[in-house]
Amino acid sequence: MSGIGTSAFDEERLQNEMDEYHNRLDSETERLYTLADEARKKGLDFSTEIEIPRAIDLADRTEKLLEEYLDGLEVAEKIRGMLQEEDRETTAIKIACQVASEMMERTGDQQRSIDAGLRVGLAILTEAILVAPLEGIGQVRLLNNVDGSTFLSIDFCGPIRAAGGTAQAMALLIGDMIRSELGLAKYEPTFAEVERVKEEFGLYRAGMQYKPTPEEIDVIVKSCPVMINGESTEDQECAGYREVRNIDGGRVRGGVLLVIGEGLCLKAPKIQKHVERLEIPGWSFISEFANRGKNKEDKSGTEFIPKKIKTDSRFMKDIIAGRPVFGMPNEPGGFRLRYGRPRASGLAAAGMNPVSMKAMSSFISVGTQMKIERPGKACAVTPCTEIDGPMVLLGDGTFVRVNDEEKWDEIEEQVRAIWDNGELMLGFGEFLENNKTLVPSAFTSEWWASQVLDSIKNQEDLDFLTSILNFGDLKPPNLAPWELRRRLRSKSERLDVEWQLRDWHLSLRHVVVDWGAAISISKRWNVGIHPSHNPQWSDLPIFILPKLIDSLKNSLIENGTLRIPDSVLGWSAPQIIENTPIVETFTKNETNLRRKDNSSNSKTEILDVGTYKILESDFGRLPENLGFHQHGLVKSSLMCLGISHRHEDDDIIIDDGWNGLLHGLGFSIKENQITKSEEIIKIIESKLKMIENAEKVVLSEEKRINILREMQRTARIQAETAARQRGEGIAATEQAGQEAEDAIDDDGPEDGMKLNKAKIELDDNEVMNSLWIVNEMSPLDWKDAAPCRIGCRMGRPEKSAPREMKQKAHALYPIQNYGGPQRLLATAVSREGSIRITVGPRRCLRCDRETPHVRCHHRTIPNEPQECGGRTVPADRRGSHLRNRLGELTTIPLADILEVKRISLGLDRLPERIKAMKGLTSKAQYPEPIEKGILRAIHDVSAFRDGTIRYDMIDVPVTHFRPEEIGTSVEKLVELGYTHDIRGDELSNDSQILELFPQDFIPSRDGGEHLLKISKYLDDLLVRFYKMEPEFNAETIDDLVGQLGIALAPHTSGGVLCRFIGWTNASAGYGHTLFHAAKRRNCDGDEDCVMLLLDGLLNFSRMILPSTRGGRMDAPLTLTTRLNPMELDKEALHVDAGWNYSTEFYTETLDSPHPRKIVDQNLVDLVNNRIGTVGAVRGYGYSHELESLDAGPKNSAYKTLGSMTDKMSAQLALGRKLRSVDARIVASTVIGSHLLPDVRGNLNAFSRQKVRCAKCNHSYRRLPLAGKCIQMQGASGGLHGHHSSKMEETRCGGNLILTVSQGAVRKYLGVINHVIDNFGIDSYTQQYVDWMADSVESVFQNDKVTVYTLDDFL
Secondary structure, eight states, X not given: OOOOOOOOOOHHHHHHHHHHHHHHHHHHHHHHHHHHHHHHTTSOSSOSSOSSOEESSHHHHHHHHXXXXXXXXXXXXXXXXXXXXXXXXXXHHHHHHHHHHHHHHHHOOHHHHHHHHHHHHHHHHTTTXXXXXXXXXXXXXXXXXXXXXXXXXXXXOGGGGGGOHHHHHHHHHHHHHHHHHTTOBOOOOOHHHHHHHHHHHHHOOSOOSOOOOHHHHHHHHHHOSSEEEEOOOSSOBOSTTOSOTTOOSSBOOHHHHHIIIIIIITTHHHHHHHHHHHTOTTOTTHHHHHTTTTSSOOOTTTSOOOOSXXXXXXXXXXXXXXXXXXXXXXXXTSEEEEXXXXXXXXXXXXXXXXXXXXXXXXXXXXXXXXXXXXXXXXEEEEEOTTSOOOEEEETTSOXXXXXXXXXXXXXXXXXXXXXXXXEEEEOHHHHHHTTOOOOOOOOOHHHHHHHHHHHOXXXXXXXXXXXXXXXXXXXXXXXXXXXXXXXXXXXXXXXXXXXXXXXXXXXXXXXXXXHHHHHHHHHHHOOBOOGGGOOOGGGSOGGGHHHHHHHHTTOEEETTEEEETTTTTXXXXXXXXXXXXXXXXXXXXXXSSOOOSOOOOOOOOOOOOSSSOOXXXXXXXXXXXXXXXXXXXXHHHHHHHTOOBEEETTEEEEOXXXXXXXXXXXXXXXXXXXXXXXXXXXXHHHHHHHHHHHHHHHHHHHHHHHHHHHHHHHHHHHHHHHHHHTTOOHHHHHHHHHHHHHHSOOOOOSOHHHHHHHHHHHHHHHHHTHXXXXXXXXXXXXXXXXXXXXXEEEOSOOOEEEOOOSSOOSSOOBOTTTTTTTTBHHHHHHHOSSEEEEEOOEEETTTOOEESSSBOOOBSSTTSSOBOOOBEEEOOOSSOTTSSOOOEEEEEOHHHHHXXXXXXXXXXXXXXXXXXXXOOOBSSOOOOOHHHHHHHHHTTOOOOTTSOOOEEEEEEEOSEEOHHHHTOOHHHHHHTTOOBOTTSOBOOSTTSOEEOXXXXXXXXXHHHHHHHHHHHHHHHIIIIXXXXXXXXXXXXXXXXXXXXXXXXXTTBSEEEXXXXXXXXXXXXXXXXXXXXXXXXXXXXXXXXXXXXXXXXHHHOOGGGSBOSTTTTTTSOSEEEOSOOGGGSXXXXXXXXXXXXXXXXXXXXXXXXXXXXXXXXXXXXXBGGGGTTSGGGTSOOOOSBOOSOTTOSOSSOHHHHSOSHHHHHHHHHHHHHHBTTOOHHHHHHHHIIIIXXXXXXXXXXXXXXXXEEETTTOOEESSXXXXXXXXXXXXXXXSXXXXXXXXXXXXXXXXXXXXXXXXXXXXXXXXXXXXXXXXXXXXXXXXXXXXXXXXXXXXXXXXXXXXXXXXXXXX
């Protein structure tokens, strides 16, 4: 079987373009670094040097990221050299050992050497982008075993989670290799140390992918050669083993549990591979976990393996109110899977028709996250107009598929039901990355096109094809396919030949195929019936067919349409149930929550529709979502088959697609007369009899198994009871029960072969349904049109918004409580001319006076607004230098300082609303120059904690774009290096398709407007603060095209250089798949920030980063200026880079193979296949087109709707419309997983709440006896802020208010009542509601004590 291999690309042109691109980026980056360096050297910032070092690759990043740990040791060249020979994991191990050895020679300090080596190894594993090497490891310690020998203990912290399970486990392996290299002993845990870890797992409440059993914990802790230790991270405290040697603190250590559960347990196979290859001693225990499930008896050949796709309902957990479910697991009517990668997809993003986005009540827009059933956990949605939109039922009975947004806008008000959501497009690479088996492909136009293209082998074939197909404007190339395939062997012609073959494929994919052409092509080449004539046979139960055939035999063919008389007699459109108002207010005596005796499922009403009926006894075998209860036999069958139709009086009229329906059901047509086949009825009856017999065989076996299980259960109970009576322990009791259960043998079924055949029969029926009959009856090849649906629900909405701290601030300057609740500088100045705040001391080199500022604030002449301005350096601190923060209480003449700054900045007056900080969290606690805060307030931009200004956007991928989509002129794009389109033609108009350079970025227009504000702020900063020339001079966002920025993911510590080339109306940020991967992100709903490069260079400072654990997270400690695909996460290498899939690929999917089998056969063009060539970054292909990057709703309805009640109403209204959703299950789940837990949590918070001052925002755990705020103005620390100072003459005196109101507790009660009234809920949830009703009533209503007498009980 021949593979598709790697698509051809113009290597010379693309390489030249990349070289020029890199030169442009390098020269512009150098220019901005030079500019920022000039500004920094003026001495107005903490450092006179730029604090974001540039790094060209992983080795460079590693060295610069860990500079403080390496003591000047250079490691970059060693890493580069080894990466050329070894994989990254092996490189990490070997380099870590080398670094530890060299550090030992340099310093003689074992602990420091191990620490440096371990962090270098972890940095290599995490691409030196994540913060794990800095924050994930607290420290390494050398502790003593009971026998006095020294062992290695590694303290893991919470941020180690971001490294992932493989890196967590590899860190232990690296630590052990270093331990062995330096001659340290193996860790020998005590009983208490082992039991402590077991107790912590029992107390841990955060989510984990895998929680090991006590036996597994015992094995790991006892066998691991190094101690897995860590900081206390959780609130839960251990009681049984609180005080244990070698373990600090009594609270749960989250890092320890993550490394054991998600590292060693889950990633054991990967660790075993390295252990065996490098022959590392002491790690044999890891094989227990690596080989789990592999030693089971192999029953292949006799064991029944079902073809039916397994459903996965995990995505249905924790449904959130206001975020709809779009489809239950693999439920008919849900999104149909279609293989492919649109140009705005990949890296976990999925393509969807924009009409489908709107049809989901506009809850989906570009960038909206969906939790999905397969292949991964989630995806971000992007538009793809080339795939199917939804099929809808209108009020007049019309059943039609809508693929055009304008058409949807016309009919939206008439839609009564959404019968089919449309298609969801995911690439093969998503299954490979998630290690999930493929599911059978639907028979699509591209599969059909591949089959036909492969079948054209000579002129006769070509003449036949052109005689029956009218290509029109889709005229294929002049050269014939067989000639093109012959020329593929020529390297010089290959690129042009492949483009012509793609054009052939596109022409075949989009050509209109009538019924005559479809059957002629199928007969000649044994090709499947064209998708436009292939109903969804597998959705229709077989036992319906006889009645459907009877109803169709009287059909009439009129003017090319099929009329089915009296098939909708008595039909009425489904009613749109208006949402009743949700009551949010309650009278004092009103019961808060509805109480119902039960939520009994009412019997579904069966409507009398059409002259052809289904037996009432058969309705019990039909799921409600097939519609037979409401729409009658014929209409429901047509809807299940996906055949568009309309009503004319009481008749159904089918305009297109009816030929395939009649042919598939065995009808013959002669001179417009329809003749029924008698043979098909016999085939159906025979098949139904086979199914009935198979059901009896399987039912008999199930009864036998149940009897056997009951006998085993009884024997186990008897044995365990006897063991307990003998006084045996838990382990012995369980063993006795297991032995008794095992003693009762399972003799197996009476006839194993017969049982297996029965299971196969039933499985085939569930998978194929009526398709089996059609293929049995027809000589043509009919393939499944809808073998798989993907269940999904809404996750996070899309995002495009400025990054702000919880306490929005313009100035990173502390003013304690002087600024009031809003922390305004103006308020602080109006209350006190001077304020007393906690800041770090510095000393002026000019006047030798103490000041917290970078430039001395003391006035040289009193009463004259002119400061000393001398450069300052850190001063000696009073007290311990080991404190987490080193600030001291200092009096600052704020009013005088602001007056001087106003004059120095050349401002007539200061902004009224300059928000400052309550306090600083950095170690040194030095305030940022206040001038920067003043200028930020002028331009209405707020600072992040590191001094930069950021804008957040959801990550969405794009590899190709049109100039018209991003609003950038052709001339500007040529200037930026976009000189040719994907075919190699020179760029001349804005509709040509261009391939995106890997570090170019397309932000949202809202983001562009914010970046424009930032650019104006930076120009002002350069002119007024640094006394330099402005840089941007931008008036519109178009003036920012071509500017450089920094992109940064929240859990990382390394930024990635990017260039802005245009803007999108979508509320998301479009970037190359490699670009997102370089940030260590994918596109499953992640959001990242961007900032202007100059902003980071001027304003970022490590000095002001928080000193708490994780403080260096989300900070650009390094800047990657070039992307190397070999250094990125493998997910970026699993992105589809081909232009289409081969026939062999589609055929292989029918057996649900593992993706590795497809890779081994080289059937798919992946980025990974192109490593080592320019094709790894350029020359990508894509399989499907889209009209616009911002197609569909601009924002999700979740964001545009106002209150939660509005969102919940829309969520449930959509649930009623969607065929693939059971609104009752959704309603019950929302109540149980979101609303009631929220009420319960707020109720608990209400009972334990604090009180807060409305004036200064200070909170108290207990209400002060004074009844008002007693916080001292300017106070810091101590009980109620008391300390001795002459300035403290007044207390705040503000009114005290509750921090949790009654409204917060009761905010969802109206929503819960609405759901109960309209949907009903299951009995378990009803009991939960009743219990919560009692709790709410008990708190907010008077509990009257009932006095009972004996008479009450008689």
